[in-house]
Amino acid sequence: MKKYVFITNQFKTGGVESVFLNIARNTDKEILLFPVHNSKDNYLIDSLPKNVSILQNKYLIKRNIVGLFKTIFIAYKYRKKFQSNDYRVINFSDTLTTLLFSYITSPKTFFSWVHCNPYALTNAKTYRLYWYLLKKCSKIIFISESQRDLFYKMSLSKNLCKENSLVCTNFVDISHIIKLSEEDIRLKNYFFMAARIDFRSKDYITLLKGYSLLPTKIRDKYKMVIAGNGPDIGRLKKMVENMNLTDNVMLIGNQVNPYKYMKHAKLYIHSSISEGFSMAILEALMCGCTVIASDCQVGPSEILLQGKYGYLYRPRDSKMLASKIKEALHNPIYEDEAIKRAEFITEKGKKQLRSFFDD
Structure with missing residues (x-):
């Protein structure tokens, strides 16, 4: 063999x-x-x-x-x-x-x-x-x-x-995600993002600016929780301090199990400059999240089917991100619809993988 x-x-x-x-x-x-x-x-x-x-x-x-x-x-x-x-x-x-x-x-x-x-x-x-x-x-x-x-x-x-x-096509391990997402967490009422903290590809600047533009009552109700580590963690911490967001933004480092945070998040926000696909978006859908993602090249629009299964905003547009957050809070994506989209992409990817190995 x-x-x-x-x-x-x-x-x-x-x-x-x-x-x-x-x-x-x-x-x-x-x-x-x-x-x-x-x-x-x-x-x-x-x-x-x-x-x-x-x-x-x-x-x-x-x-x-x-x-x-x-x-x-x-x-x-x-x-x-x-x-x-x-x-x-x-x-x-x-x-x-x-x-x-x-x-x-x-x-x-x-x-x-x-x-x-x-x-x-x-x-x-x-x-x-x-x-x-x-x-x-x-x-x-x-x-x-x-x-x-x-x-x-x-x-x-x-x-x-x-x-x-x-x-x-990238796909997720459905049973693995479901099992890990069921773990309890103490956090409540938060937005979530999980990604490598690297400003070359991930747009944390727009994420924080967009979040800061939200009405005070929304920021007081929903913290912005960021999981991950990387070369720009120091820059990110400094930005949080300079923008007076230390009471609202939580940096929780790398997480072996980010799915439990996705499962309980009010919104999953994926702010990128560049992607090839974005596993995190697909994983968030599998957890039933309402996803907001930057419409960058390439991947987010394809995963979310041009906005049918989530919200898209122009890259580096913090005002549009803030607007989409408010819109998503009023009109979230149904959990079942998000999961069905992740399952569809996963089955497609598995079929393509079988063809690759059988070639």
Whole structure:
């Protein structure tokens, strides 16, 4: 039986890791997980299903040019093993390191998953090399139709064949979310957002400005609860202080179980600059939340079906966000409708995943 080698940048709390876990739990294929950087969260490792084995990278790779050369050296050590027909190598992170590693280990046949907004990839100085390696892929896998459409409209992709791509829509582990969402919490009357605290992709500035524009009686009734951590946590704390929102905004750090907060939230607000799909929106729908999301490229509009299953606002428009919050409080999305939308997307994604593994 063919073994599937998933090359990741790391294995810490994040959307990519959630996607991997959902994939692994919904197939009986034998999977080898290889985090290039030896950075892992133990609770995630403990939650891996039995069909997943971890390949330990015994080499310390720094995130610099020396680390890149070391990556090449390590990849060649695995090449003899992974380029056989018994393995299918998959780059599962949006990084040059993992893409290059995948190419070197299996140059004739390798696959690459794209998780982010394709334009975000051009922010790196090495983006031309990235696209060169994408042209070498046997198949490129996208996580939403709108993401794939955007990718092939880019001038960098004009020589790439769309037929050599497929969509495996992100999906959720329904039973897992339902079980965890039933846990009790003490918090009541709050809005919620769970995401990495990174101002490059998540728009916490508009979130706080929009929240601050709400009438005092709404802010006094509903706190803004933010779960997550990241490189800009210090900036976010300072913003909360400077905007005099310390009594209204709660920063609760990374949460192993964000679903119990989603389940009991009055609204789930997802404020982004850029997305590839947004697992958090889909998870919030599965918890029955009324979702408000920025209509950024790409993903939120597709998940919410252009606003049928949630509220969309223009990115960076804090006034519109405040307006949508007030509108959603008066006209929430029915819980059953939100859950049905998440179930529909999940079944679609599982079907696409089965086709990928059966190909």
